[in-house]
Amino acid sequence: MTGRFANIIVDISHEKVDRPFQYRIPEKLMGKLTVGMAVIIPFGRGNKRMKGYVMEITDRVEYDEKKLKYIDSIVKDGVSAQGDSLRLAWWIRENYGSTMIAALKTVLPVKQKLKQVVKKTVICKADMNTAMAKAEEFAKKHQNAKARLMKELATQPTLPYTLVTSKLNVTNQTIQALEKAGLVEIQAEDTYRNVLPGMMAELDGWKKKQLSESQRTIVMSIMKDYKTGIRSTYLIHGVTGSGKTEVYMELIEQMLNEGRQAIMLIPEIALTYQTLVRFYQRFGDRVSVMNSRLSAGERSDQYERAAQGDIDIMIGPRSALFTPFERLGLVIIDEEHENSYKSESMPKYHAREVAGELCQMKNASLVLGSATPSIESYYRAKKGEIQLFTLKERLAGGQLPRVYVEDLRDELKTGNRSIFSRRLYSLIADRLQKREQTILFLNRRGYAGFVSCRACGHVMKCPHCDVSLSEHTDRFQKNSKLVCHYCGYMMPGVTNCPQCGSKYILGFRAGTQQIEELLHKEFPAARVLRMDADTTKTKNSYEQILSQFANEGADILVGTQMIVKGHDFAKVTLVGILAADMSLHAGDYRAGERTFQLLTQAAGRAGRGALPGEVVIQTYQPEHYAVVHAANQDYEHFYADEIAYRDIMMYPPAAHMMAVLVLSDNEKLGAEQADMLAAQAKRQFGDQRLVLIGPTEACIGKINDIYRYIFYIKHREYQVLTAVKDALEQTIHAMEWNADSVQFDFDPMNNY
Ligand code: ADP
Ligand code: ZN
Ligand code: ZN
Numbered sequence: 001m002t003g004r005f006a007n008i009i010v011d012i013s014h015e016k017v018d019r020p021f022q023y024r025i026p027e028k029l030m031g032k033l034t035v036g037m038a039v040i041i042p043f044g045r046g047n048k049r050m051k052g053y054v055m056e057i058t059d060r061v062e063y064d065e066k067k068l069k070y071i072d073s074i075v076k077d078g079v080s081a082q083g084d085s086l087r088l089a090w091w092i093r094e095n096y097g098s099t100m101i102a103a104l105k106t107v108l109p110v111k112q113k114l115k116q117v118v119k120k121t122v123i124c125k126a127d128m129n130t131a132m133a134k135a136e137e138f139a140k141k142h143q144n145a146k147a148r149l150m151k152e153l154a155t156q157p158t159l160p161y162t163l164v165t166s167k168l169n170v171t172n173q174t175i176q177a178l179e180k181a182g183l184v185e186i187q188a189e190d191t192y193r194n195v196l197p198g199m200m201a202e203l204d205g206w207k208k209k210q211l212s213e214s215q216r217t218i219v220m221s222i223m224k225d226y227k228t229g230i231r232s233t234y235l236i237h238g239v240t241g242s243g244k245t246e247v248y249m250e251l252i253e254q255m256l257n258e259g260r261q262a263i264m265l266i267p268e269i270a271l272t273y274q275t276l277v278r279f280y281q282r283f284g285d286r287v288s289v290m291n292s293r294l295s296a297g298e299r300s301d302q303y304e305r306a307a308q309g310d311i312d313i314m315i316g317p318r319s320a321l322f323t324p325f326e327r328l329g330l331v332i333i334d335e336e337h338e339n340s341y342k343s344e345s346m347p348k349y350h351a352r353e354v355a356g357e358l359c360q361m362k363n364a365s366l367v368l369g370s371a372t373p374s375i376e377s378y379y380r381a382k383k384g385e386i387q388l389f390t391l392k393e394r395l396a397g398g399q400l401p402r403v404y405v406e407d408l409r410d411e412l413k414t415g416n417r418s419i420f421s422r423r424l425y426s427l428i429a430d431r432l433q434k435r436e437q438t439i440l441f442l443n444r445r446g447y448a449g450f451v452s453c454r455a456c457g458h459v460m461k462c463p464h465c466d467v468s469l470s471e472h473t474d475r476f477q478k479n480s481k482l483v484c485h486y487c488g489y490m491m492p493g494v495t496n497c498p499q500c501g502s503k504y505i506l507g508f509r510a511g512t513q514q515i516e517e518l519l520h521k522e523f524p525a526a527r528v529l530r531m532d533a534d535t536t537k538t539k540n541s542y543e544q545i546l547s548q549f550a551n552e553g554a555d556i557l558v559g560t561q562m563i564v565k566g567h568d569f570a571k572v573t574l575v576g577i578l579a580a581d582m583s584l585h586a587g588d589y590r591a592g593e594r595t596f597q598l599l600t601q602a603a604g605r606a607g608r609g610a611l612p613g614e615v616v617i618q619t620y621q622p623e624h625y626a627v628v629h630a631a632n633q634d635y636e637h638f639y640a641d642e643i644a645y646r647d648i649m650m651y652p653p654a655a656h657m658m659a660v661l662v663l664s665d666n667e668k669l670g671a672e673q674a675d676m677l678a679a680q681a682k683r684q685f686g687d688q689r690l691v692l693i694g695p696t697e698a699c700i701g702k703i704n705d706i707y708r709y710i711f712y713i714k715h716r717e718y719q720v721l722t723a724v725k726d727a728l729e730q731t732i733h734a735m736e737w738n739a740d741s742v743q744f745d746f747d748p749m750n751n752y
Contacts, residue, residue, distance in 0.1 A: 003059045006033060006071060008052040009086065009104070010043055020055045020100065022062050026070045033057055036087035038075035051075060053086045055100065082108075082307075084361055085324055091357050097725045097744035098347030106347060107322045108303075120161035122175060123185045124153035134183060145170045146178060153184065155547060156540075161186065163540070208282060211250060215243050218389045219250045226258070226329070226365055233356065235336075235381050236369040237635070238391030240604050244369045245275065247391075248332050249282055251367065252313060256286070260329025260364070261312045265351060267338045268292060268317040269562065276315070283313055290316030290323070318343065318351045321358065328362040331355045336368035336377060337597060339749055348745045352377070371604070372597040375646065376653040376747075378639050401575070401606040401613035403631045405622045412454050412504065419518055424576045424616045431574045432526055432555055436611065438574040440519075440558045441602045442512050443583045443595075450585035451482060451494070455502035457620040459585050462489050466649050468585035470699070471507045480507075485587045485751040486712055488696025515558050515578065523556075531559035561598060563605075570609030577602050580619040580627055588751050589651040592626040596638050599630035650691060650714045652747040658721040659745040660728065661698065661752055662709040671695075673737070674709035680731060681713055681724050690715045690724070698752040710752045721746065 007020035023041055025033060033039070033054050043050040049072065061068075089103040124131055135150035149170045152159060164170050178184045211219065222234055238244050252262045266275070268291055279287050288302055288311045299319075305311050307324045314323040318341055321331070333341070333352055341351040352368065359366045368377055368386070381388040394400075406421035416422060431438045450468040452459045460469045462484035469482035471493060480493030497505040512532045519528050529549055536542045542562070549557045550569055557563060583595040599617060607613020619627055629638035647654040660677060664670030674695035682692055694711030701708055715721055725744050732742055745752075 003057040004030075005058050005061060005068070006039075006054050007056040007058065007062070008039065008041060008071075009055050009100075010041070010050055010052040021052075022068055024068045024070045025057070029071060029074065032074065033071075034087075035090050036083035036085075038083055040072040040075060042069050042072065053083055055086065055090055082324060085322065087361060088322070088354065088358055092347050092349050092354060095353075095722060096347040096349050096746060097729060099739050102346050106343070106349070120186060120188045122149070122153070122159045122161055122164050123187055124150075124157040124183070125185055126150075126153075126183055128154050128157075131183075145174045149174070149178065150183065155551065156544065160540075208249075209243075209246050211246065212243060212393075212395065214389075214391055214393075215247050215250075218247050218391075219254070221387070221389075222251060222365060222367065223254050226255075231359065231363055231365050233359075233366040233368065233380075233386045234389065235373055235377050235386045236367065236389045236391060237371075237373050237378075238369070238389075239371045239394060239633075240601075241394040241608075242371075242391035243395045244334065244391065245278065246395075248334065248367070248369070249279070251330060251332070253282070255330045256283075256312055258329060259327060261306075261325040261327050262314075262330040262332065263320055263323055263325065263328065264313065264315045264332040264334065265317065265320055265341070265355070266315060266334045267340045269340075270335055270338075271315070271317070279313070279315060286311055287313045287315060290314060290320040292317065321351050321355055325362075328358070329364050330367065331359055331364060332367045332369065334369045335371075337370045337372055337374040337593075339594075342749045344750065346740070346743055348743070348748075350747070372600050372635060375593055375639065375642055379643060379653040399607060399612055400633060401603055401615045403603055403615045403617065403633075405627060405631050406616055406618045407622045408618055408620045409455060409457050419515060419578060420522075420576075421616065421618050424618065425522070427574050427614060427616060428523065428526075428556070428576070432523060434573075435555075436573040437549070437552065437554075437569060437571040438556045438576065439563060439569075439572055439602075439605055440515060440556060440576045440578060441561075441563060442515060442558070442578045443561055443580065443598050443602075449507055450581075450587065451505060451507050452581065452585065452620055453497035453499060453502055454504035454506065454620065456497060456500040458497055458499035458505070459581075459621070460494065460498075460505075462487065464489055465589075465693070466645075467589060467591065468587045470587050483699070485699045487693045512558050512560060519556060519558065526556055527554040528556045528558060529554040531557060531563050533560070536562065568608045569605070571611070572606055572608065573611045573613045575602055575606040575613065575615045577615070577617045580617050581621060584619070584621065584624060584626060586751075589646065589649065590749060592624075592642055592645065595624075595626040596630050596642075599627065600633060600635075603630065603633070650716070655714050655716045656718045656721050657712055657714045657747055658725065659748040659752060660711050660713070661743040661745065662695075663706050663741050663743070664709075665706055667707045670707040670709050671697075673741075674711060677728050677731065677742070678711045680728065684727055685720065685724055688715065688720055690720065700752070708752065712748075718746075 004025055006023050006025055008023055009020050035054055035056065037054045038051055039054060040049055041052045085107045089107045092106060093100050093103040126134065131150050131154035135147045135154060138147035138150060148168055149164060152168060164175060175184065175186065179186055218236060225232055236244050236247065248264060255262050271291065276289060288305065290299065290302055303324055306314060309326065314320050333355060336352055343349050355366055377386060380386045404423055406423050408421065411421050428438055449471045450459060451471050460482055461467065462469055465484055465486045467484065467486060469484055471480050472483055473480040482491050482493060494505055496503055512530055516528055516530045519526060529545055531545045535545065548554060552571060577599060580595060580599060583598055584591055586594065603615040606615050617627060617631060621627060625638065625641040643654060651657065662670055662674040664673060678692060678695045691714040692711065695709050698708035698710040713721060713724060
């Protein structure tokens with residue numbers, strides 16, 4: 001990097017991250033500075049010497065050149081962990097388009113002077129049966145508060161103190177009385193760690209395993225690369241239960257032996273208590289965990305501990321990637337296909353890509369793992385950029401379930417208009433009779449109101465984008481129109497199927513609540529639990545529902561995509577996927593991939609224990625490749641079909657796509673700005689085989705009185721898209737538009 005000037009961030013310890021200040025580079029430091037380096041600069045009126053970080057080296061003068069001061073010197077130890085974070089922030093800014101401040105806030109925890117809040121928990125000292133017995137005893141003595149608490153603790157051995165005093169309405173005195181009696185313990189601190197001693201019995205089950213031949217091969221290849229100085233990206237493709245986590249742990253252990261540190265990303269929803277126990281068991285307090293429940297202060301403490309070398313392993317969701325380890329040697333991304341790795345706020349980065357950059361900076365290895373790898377990663381593996389490993393067998397036992405695909409068009413023909421196909425209905429009845437459990441899964445993720453024919457399965461699609469059209473109705477539910485989320489193509493709603501003429505062409509509507517009601521009607525004796533956004537609003541409700549179901553407190557669990565992750569229920573022998581089409585026609589190019597993933601995962605919920613499982617997939621499109629291959633658990637063929645589609649339509653990863661979202665409080669101005677930017681892209685890059693879609697009003701045209709316009713640009717080369725972004729950013733800068741009024745999203749994962 002060359003240039004005569006350096007843009008420097010001076011103070012990063014305040015909540016308000018400052019803008020960069022420009023300095024001159026003195027002769028003696030020419031060519032010696034790199035981004036992220038700490039330097040000493042004179043600052044402010046008094047020219048107080050301060051530490052700053054180089055953000056950019058440039059020849060472009062941004063202030064009055066005569067007034068610019070010189071950098072003093074380089075801080076001895078050069079690029080620090082914090083410097084690395086800043087370099088990463090810079091890379092994120094460059095690649096995803098955002099303000100530097102937003103990028104910095106992403107990589108650095110906000111330091112806040114918070115009062116140290118002590119989190120208290122009430123922990124049950126008695127085992128479940130004793131707790132139950134005590135609860136009954138108290139109830140008989142009419143000591144209702146005590147009874148309430150013991151009963152709750154019997155199923156949930158640790159409870160937040162505040163929940164006990166508020167929700168359960170148990171007073172401090174009562175809790176203290178129970179503590180005196182030796183029934184409970186009050187603990188103030190990190191709950192995860194403190195519950196461990198009480199769980200030693202459980203820990204015994206998680207002894208380090210003798211690795212299987214194929215597991216050992218993976219560990220050995222990666223470590224051999226590492227020791228010979230090769231840093232690469234690896235993808236482990238293996239069904240749930242095939243031993244990936246065991247491989248991760250072995251890799252981490254060997255990296256630790258090499259004196260390096262590790263970060264393991266795992267989607268929050270899949271970060272189960274069991275996984276944590278396994279890691280603590282193996283690595284003790286060298287491990288720390290990050291989750292969204294941590295306050296900003298706690299998060300910054302965690303980073304602090306990492307920076308000081310108090311820990312060597314960080315486990316957590318997306319944000320754990322920014323743990324400032326000095327000696328980072330390994331990043332693992334489990335369930336790498338998960339959407340939650342993509343940030344939905346600015347900067348809209350993908351953790352997998354940022355991890356790639358981070359590993360390069362730190363000279364570390366990157367390991368991805370999944371039962372259903374993302375099309376992106378598999379594509380790179382096929383091209384030889386990623387080394388692919390496959391784990392085929394399930395080590396924990398349990399056979400793959402038998403899968404039925406039920407054609408809902410046939411159901412209609414026989415006069416069955418219920419949500420349940422005949423097969424699903426009879427299998428539910430069968431399970432109720434056998435006292436085995438059922439999961440019913442309604443996949444609403446990305447659901448955007450597609451319109452399909454119940455008689456022939458025809459789906460209304462955009463003629464230009466080959467994605468499903470979404471139905472929009474006016475507020476009287478009368479006049480409907482069908483809209484494409486990408487290009488804005490619009491047509492009036494249809495009353496007859498253009499394919500077969502049937503009048504059963506309708507928007508798809510079904511909710512978990514309706515299913516629950518129908519179950520009560522059809523199977524009055526069944527105990528039904530429902531899990532969706534509504535029933536999981538309160539803290540812990542998610543865990544409570546799952547543990548109730550795991551303890552066989554219900555026969556049927558109805559839920560959205562939330563229920564397919566992480567948990568093993570030994571008694572579940574039937575999984576019903578009620579409307580596979582909901583995700584199949586989500587109106588974006590990833591609909592097929594998401595459907596395949598969800599169907600495969602949901603199917604994997606059945607038959608995890610000793611009892612064999614069955615799966616029923618209900619759909620109007622049994623011939624769709626995502627359904628066919630999911631039913632056969634055949635990733636390879638799914639990939640082949642999917643990548644062919646992406647290639648023809650120029651969707652990622654066969655090509656790249658950039659969404660440009662223009663926000664304005666002025667309807668007309670916003671539209672003009674979007675038009676202007678799109679026209680500029682076309683004019684400047686038009687000869688480069690760039691495809692412009694839009695601009696059009698965004699799918700959600702207005703949020704909080706801010707109008708939203710969207711256009712997309714597709715190109716085979718990612719670099720062309722970043723060049724377009726840079727050009728547009730210059731215009732935005734030159735026109736002095738608000739920097740936040742235009743958002744960029746590369747290879748977008750959701751609709752706008
Ligand atoms: P995944 O992460 O792919 O779901 P895990 O690593 O959790 O798989 O392994 C699934 C189960 O198999 C766990 O109970 C684990 O303890 C067990 N397991 C993994 N590897 C081995 C092994 N080499 N020998 C015996 N059991 C193993
Ligand atoms: Zn039809
Ligand atoms: Zn379209």
